[in-house]
Amino acid sequence: MAYAIEVAGLRKSYGSVQAVRNVGFTVRSGEVVALLGPNGAGKTTTLEILEGFRDRDGGFAEVLGLDPGDRSSGRELRERTGLVLQDLAVEPYLTVRETIARAAGYYLAPRTTAEVIDLVGLDGQERRKVRALSGGQKRRLDLALGLIGDPELLFLDEPTTGFDPAARRDAWQVIRHLSNEGATILLTTHNLEEAQALADRVVVLSSGTVVADGTPDAVGGRDAARASISFALPDGYGPQDLPVPARVGDGTVVVETSNATRALLELTQWADRNGVVLAALTVDRPSLEDAYLNLTSQGTQAGAPGRTTR
Amino acid sequence: MMTAVTASPARPRRRPRSFGLLVHQIRYEQLLFWRNPQSAIFTFVFPVVFITVIGALLGGGNRSSYFGGLSALQYYVPTIAGLSVLGSCYGQLTVALALRRQYGILKRVRATPLPAWAYFAGLLAHCVLVSFIDVALIGAVGRLYGVPLPSNWFAVAVTLLVAAACFGGIGVAAASVIRNADAAPAVAQLVLFPLLFISGTYMPIHSQMLNRVAGWLPVRPFNEALMGPLVLHAGPDWKHLAVVAAWGCAGMVVGGWRFRWTPGTE
Numbered sequence: 001m002a003y004a005i006e007v008a009g010l011r012k013s014y015g016s017v018q019a020v021r022n023v024g025f026t027v028r029s030g031e032v033v034a035l036l037g038p039n040g041a042g043k044t045t046t047l048e049i050l051e052g053f054r055d056r057d058g059g060f061a062e063v064l065g066l067d068p069g070d071r072s073s074g075r076e077l078r079e080r081t082g083l084v085l086q087d088l089a090v091e092p093y094l095t096v097r098e099t100i101a102r103a104a105g106y107y108l109a110p111r112t113t114a115e116v117i118d119l120v121g122l123d124g125q126e127r128r129k130v131r132a133l134s135g136g137q138k139r140r141l142d143l144a145l146g147l148i149g150d151p152e153l154l155f156l157d158e159p160t161t162g163f164d165p166a167a168r169r170d171a172w173q174v175i176r177h178l179s180n181e182g183a184t185i186l187l188t189t190h191n192l193e194e195a196q197a198l199a200d201r202v203v204v205l206s207s208g209t210v211v212a213d214g215t216p217d218a219v220g221g222r223d224a225a226r227a228s229i230s231f232a233l234p235d236g237y238g239p240q241d242l243p244v245p246a247r248v249g250d251g252t253v254v255v256e257t258s259n260a261t262r263a264l265l266e267l268t269q270w271a272d273r274n275g276v277v278l279a280a281l282t283v284d285r286p287s288l289e290d291a292y293l294n295l296t297s298q299g300t301q302a303g304a305p306g307r308t309t310r
Numbered sequence: 311m312m313t314a315v316t317a318s319p320a321r322p323r324r325r326p327r328s329f330g331l332l333v334h335q336i337r338y339e340q341l342l343f344w345r346n347p348q349s350a351i352f353t354f355v356f357p358v359v360f361i362t363v364i365g366a367l368l369g370g371g372n373r374s375s376y377f378g379g380l381s382a383l384q385y386y387v388p389t390i391a392g393l394s395v396l397g398s399c400y401g402q403l404t405v406a407l408a409l410r411r412q413y414g415i416l417k418r419v420r421a422t423p424l425p426a427w428a429y430f431a432g433l434l435a436h437c438v439l440v441s442f443i444d445v446a447l448i449g450a451v452g453r454l455y456g457v458p459l460p461s462n463w464f465a466v467a468v469t470l471l472v473a474a475a476c477f478g479g480i481g482v483a484a485a486s487v488i489r490n491a492d493a494a495p496a497v498a499q500l501v502l503f504p505l506l507f508i509s510g511t512y513m514p515i516h517s518q519m520l521n522r523v524a525g526w527l528p529v530r531p532f533n534e535a536l537m538g539p540l541v542l543h544a545g546p547d548w549k550h551l552a553v554v555a556a557w558g559c560a561g562m563v564v565g566g567w568r569f570r571w572t573p574g575t576e
Contacts (some may be wrong), residue, residue: 053572054416075423083421087573089414093345098338105334106422145418 004029004184009059019045020207023059027201029152032175032185034195037205038296043188044157046205047085051155052077052187053086064153070225079108082151084142084159092131096122098142103288107149119177121170135162143174154178156187160194172197180195181199192289202288208294216274216288217293225286227260229267234276251278276288328428335424335432343436347400352475354447360400360449361386365455372495377514380541385436387452389511392473394444396502396529399437399474400531404488404498407433412491414416414574430565438561441470449540456539465539465546472551473532476558480528482565489570505529528557 005027012020020042027033037043048054049061052068064080066073090099097113104110111119117126120140125133133141139162146154159175160168168191175198179185189195195202196216204212204219212219231253233239239248243266246255257263260283270277286294343349346560368382377385410416419429445466453459460466484501488494508520508528515521524530531550538544 037433051342055418075425079423080420085421087414088418088421090418091342091415093342095340098341102334102338103422105331106424108423149422210429 002029003027003062003310004031004064005033005186006062007046007050007060007259010046010049010061010143011058012042012049012054012056015239020049020056023205025203025210025211027184027186027214029184030182031198032179032187032198033067033186034199035186035205036195036292038194041205041296042208047155047186047188051081051083051085064083070141073223079149080152081225082146082149083157083284084146084156086156086161088142090130090141090145093129095127095129096133096141097126099141100148103145103148109150110148111150113148114145116148119147119174121174127155136167139163140167140171143171149179151183153184153186156185159187160189160191168194192287196270196288204292204295211293211295219288219291221284224262225291226256226258229255229257229260229263229282230284231267231278231281232300234271235276237274237276243267315359328396331424331428332431335428336435339432339436340439343440349406353394353398353402354444356397357390357444358447358451360393361390361451364390364497366450369455383452383455383457384541385455385514386532387448388540390532391445391448391540392529392536393506393511394448395470395532396477398440398444399477400481400484401498401502403421403433403437403478404484405491405494406492407482407485408488408491411485411570414573416571416575426568426569428480433482434475437474437481439470441474442467445470445540460537461543462545465544467544469535469539469551472558473554474526474556476561477532479558479565481562482569483561483563486565486568486570504523509533526553571572 001308003026003246005025007026010023010124011018019040023042023046024031030038032159035043035046045054049056050063051067052063052074055069061068063077068077096117100113100116104113117123120143120274122140122144125137130138130141139159143159146156156175160171163171172194172205175185175187179198185198199216201214202212202216202219203210217223233248233251233253239246242253242255244257244263246253248254253254253265255267264283268279270290338413363384365383368386371379373379373384415534449457449459484498485494488497505524505527506529508515509527510521510533511529515524521530533551535547535550535554538547
């Protein structure tokens with residue numbers, strides 16, 4: 001059994017609101033998986049069930065071979081998992097070092113305080129009080145507290161929200177480093193560049209169900225999707241003159257095609273024959289963001305999830 | 311990209327060390343308390359100012375039947391000592407826990423393997439410790455006004471130990487029932503203030519009926535239990551301590567049943 005997380009048919013309602021209707025996915029040991037979805041899609045509820053903060057109404061959930069809803073194994077689960085969540089806070093009057101050392105004392109086999117401070121880049125801040133830290137430094141401290149127990153599995157809930165671009169790259173480095181050391185990571189993010197950069201696999205939630213599950217490059221049929229070729233319409237020509245079907249708006253030609261190689265060949269040969277240039281020529285595939293927006297906008301048609309596999 | 315790791319824990323894990331964990335938790339709970347100037351001031355300065363003002367107003371005074379055959383200060387040293395214990399154990403603990411929950415500090419604690427019992431043991435140890443300091447300070451001020459120091463230190467210690475743990479437990483119960491941290495100080499005081507009045511903390515109560523009612527509530531038995539060891543050189547007042555302990559146990563049961571670590575109403 002090499003699954004760190006296994007979820008099937010997960011359900012959770014708050015009163016009459018079904019936050020999670022039928023969520024199922026797996027995370028293999030050592031894998032980095034990004035849970036994507038708009039606000040209200042059920043990401044937080046799913047995470048909280050897996051972290052043991054919330055009881056599920058139904059379905060199967062197993063984390064590191066343990067049932068997260070089982071109170072009796074809660075301590076072992078928390079021993080082996082690290083959490084970096086949005087709504088966690090630390091005491092304001094302790095210093096950075098004290099805060100981390102305090103948490104270290106709760107684990108049986110923690111990393112050293114110095115190692116973690118170094119990992120998250122809080123060097124030089126050890127003696128500062130938590131209340132005096134900037135927002136970004138506080139998030140680094142959150143990350144440090146998630147790592148101190150040397151977890152096999154890390155839950156990261158929007159780990160880089162509020163980071164400047166440089167700090168974000170640093171955090172990505174830390175996450176990659178942990179992943180290379182063998183840690184399993186389940187993260188949520190609204191930053192699709194982050195998902196693309198970090199995740200081996202993305203799971204897209206919408207309206208409480210999984211609408212896609214695959215590699216960042218393939219999710220939502222990205223790999224098979226039509227490419228779009230665009231260029232400036234040469235002077236004196238109209239769309240009817242082109243060798244392939246095209247849309248023209250604002251002087252820009254857009255050609256949607258499932259065979260970009262063929263279409264480009266025909267276009268460039270046509271340009272050559274007519275002695276014109278295809279100015280501002282670009283070939284685009286749908287970005288992860290396009291795929292994501294497309295997937296989550298049709299989330300209400302939950303009956304037919306557009307599943308892709310790697 | 312990376313090698314797969316089996317689901318079984320790779321690192322050797324020693325057996326939980328309960329005692330070390332407890333010491334660690336008590337140490338950091340104390341560090342938290344002493345680092346926050348506001349809580350230290352409320353805990354220690356307020357009761358000391360109170361007993362000093364009462365001493366200045368009433369002086370040592372003669373024994374009177376109004377104070378049940380005691381001098382005014384002999385009466386007020388135990389009741390203000392009781393007030394200080396209630397303030398730091400029940401009052402401040404309720405508010406601190408409600409705030410910690412609202413800010414997500416409790417959830418952060420819950421995200422670690424620290425067992426709940428160790429967290430609460432750290433809080434109760436804190437209650438006992440500040441209670442001893444409070445009572446020592448008030449006893450010292452009382453001494454300045456001519457109230458002799460207690461002689462039966464064992465009785466004082468037992469009384470404070472039981473009471474601090476019990477009112478700490480009631481504080482945890484109150485924090486479990488109060489969901490909104492903004493309302494916590496008001497609710498905690500709303501419960502405590504009338505209770506202090508009818509229990510004779512501020513003035514002796516000569517109504518049979520009130521005394522009977524208050525005798526079944528936690529504050530008056532606590533005042534009675536303090537009175538003997540603190541100013542009458544008596545041993546532990548087990549009968550009154552039993553009433554306090556019953557309330558303490560009830561509080562711990564409610565706390566154990568209703569306590570929530572996560573913010574929000576759900």
